[in-house]
Amino acid sequence: MNFQRVKSYFKKNRTMKRIVFVMIALLIGIGVATAQNAKKAVISSDNVEHDFGTIKEADGSVTHTFVIKNTGDAPLVITRVVASCGCTTPQFSKEPIAPGQTSKIDVTYNPAGRPGQFVKTIAVYSNGKDGTFTLRIKGVVE
Known part of the structure; x- marks a missing residue:
């Protein structure tokens, strides 16, 4: 994959940047929530x-x-x-x-x-x- 083309695409399309950022934030949030809800012995x-x-x-x-x-x-x-x-x-x-x-x-x-x-x-x-x-x-x- 041509790195310059990808870089140029993201510069032109700020909406795509925002979508990727939100997706990553959601995945991290889901991971943290899942870890907190894991079953534990007490x-x-x-x-x-x-x-x-x-x-x-x-x-x-x-x-x-x-x-x-x-x-x-x-x-x-x-x-x-x-x-x-x-x-x-x-x-x-x-x-x-x-x-x-x-x-x-x-x-x-x-x-x-x-x-x-x-x-x-x-x-x-x-x-x-x-x-x-x-x-x-x-x-x-x-």
């Missing part, structure tokens, strides 16, 4: 923190079950769950959570050799809107 929980209160070291490990809900409109997939220390062990299902459905994350804390107050965080990584969701456990070991 992770939530009614309770993101659990207080074990005072526990006895001699009684051994304690466990709390967090209920996680997918409040989005796409399946939620939890890819990994990481505790802030080796004394805390999370267990979870890798099965996708359908929109409106729930799943459980069991968090076990081992108080052996850890007297005093504790606060531990559990990072939940998923395909959810924010990517990371944080849970917390706390208590006092006697």
Whole structure:
């Protein structure tokens, strides 16, 4: 294609320039709107923190079950769950959570050799809107 001829055509025909500009702007706008309306998983929980209160070291490990809900409109997939220390062990299902459905994350804390107050965080990584969701456990070991 002859570049000079195209250039000359657009100089002569300003209406065509405007039409091309409007078409490009519309395509960009449609692309942005489509991206914003894409289905997304959203992770939530009614309770993101659990207080074990005072526990006895001699009684051994304690466990709390967090209920996680997918409040989005796409399946939620939890890819990994990481505790802030080796004394805390999370267990979870890798099965996708359908929109409106729930799943459980069991968090076990081992108080052996850890007297005093504790606060531990559990990072939940998923395909959810924010990517990371944080849970917390706390208590006092006697």
